[in-house]
Amino acid sequence: MSIHTMRAIRIHGHGGPEVLRDDEVPIPKPGPGEVLVRVHAVGVNPPDWYLRDGMSNLPPETRPKFSLPTIPGTDLSGVVVAVAADVDGFSVGDEVFGLLRFPGFEGSTYAEYVAAPASDLTLKPAGIDHVHAAGAPMSGLTAWQYLIELGHDHPSPFQAAQHRPVPLDARTTVLINGAAGGVGHFALQLAKWKGARVIAVASGAHESFLRELGADEFIDYTKGRPEELVHDVDVVLDVVGGPGSKRFLRTLKRGGSQFPVFFGEFDEEENEKLGVTVTGTTVxxxxxxLAELGRLLDTGAVRVAIDSTFALADARAAHERAARGHIQGKLVLTVA
Structure with missing residues (x-):
């Protein structure tokens, strides 16, 4: 391989994990407002496999435009090796992490080098390594923007109402469905950081992990239905979402809020009758x-759990692991 090329995982056609190909491609050059990052680790996220299979889970009119071949990935942690002339705030040698160009699909982080918008990066917390830092951006920011602060005024394609996080404190009870996964385990910790009481819903295998993170109550969904066991909750964050999400409305008190990360089927009239609100957003x-989240990671107030790591060349195996489900924390690709 020449000094001008790098290894990158690319998608040439849509399908299962087998369509991920380990290619040799030119090293990108940073454009205006960008830095070149030598990638050390890459976070693996659901949009990576949505892109891989052609966004079949989204209505055609909401699918972002992209062309093939393309390098998937949005999350990275690495080291700055070049800086565009118009960029201030970063220097060669800085360790950085970030969520790149999302909600677009041009992050291209499944690679040894990435030309990254400086505005999407922040300094990596010194107290954690690249693997843990790479696991944080998308999942951590999703939890942050749903529960702590939205930070933008872009409307959701699935609703007219603007998403508004609910102030969390010791008087608030939050139920998190899918609490063991990437977004869920961050949401649990952020809610506890704010002082809230947290009910975690996951399969029984995750109970000790979630109690360790601070869950006050645990429900094994394979043994009981949360909507029959829990009432008078202030906030439901449903990380699983989808068609079954509506059942969690029964757990809410009047004035409560449900936040489905993957929007399901809700009836405005029914919500009004129950006196609840349902809103979502796109991270x-x-x-x-991310810098604020980084400070919490640095002090240990929040931690990134790693389910498993894979070499960049084994991205296919990482996607196969994701397809098996029941992930505890994050999947991360390491770049030698």
């Missing part, structure tokens, strides 16, 4: 919020 790159 967006936000370096200021």
């Amino acid at each position: 967006r790159s936000n370096s200021a919020q």
Whole structure:
């Protein structure tokens, strides 16, 4: 391989994990407002496999435009190796992490080098390594923008109402469905950081992990239905979402809020009758919020759990692991 090329995982056609190909491609050059990052680790997220299979889970009119071949990935942690002339605030040698160009699909982080918008990056917390830092951006920012601060005014394609996080404190009870996964385990910790009481819903295998993170109550959904066991909750964050999400409305008190990360089927009239609100949002790159999250990671107030790591060349195996589900924390690709 020449000094001008790098390894990158690319998608040439849509399908299962087998369509991920380990290619040799030119090293990108940073354009205006960008830095070149030598990638050390890459966070693996659901949009990576949505892109891989052609966004079949989204209505055609909401699918973002992209062309093939393309390099997937949005999350990275690495080291700055070049800086565009118009960029201030970063220097060669800085360790950085970030969520790149999201909600677009041009992050291209499944690679040895990435030309990254400086505005999407922040300094990596010194107290954690690249693997843990790479696991934080998308999942951590999703939890942050749903529960702590939205940080933008872009409307959701699935609703007219603007998403508004609910102030969390010791008087608030939050139920998190899918609490063991990437977004869920961050949401649990952020809610506890704010002082809230947290009910975690996951399969029984995750109980000790979630209690360790601070869950006050645990429900094994394979043994009981949360909507029959819990009432008078202030906030439901449903990380699983989808068609079954509506059942959690029964757990809310009047004035409560449900936040489905993957929007399901809700009836405005029914919500009004129950006296509850249902809103969601799409996570967006936000370096200021990521810097705040980074401070919590640095002090240990929040931690990134790693389910498993894979070499960049084994991205296919990482996607196969994701397809098996029941992930505890994050999947991360390491770049030698």
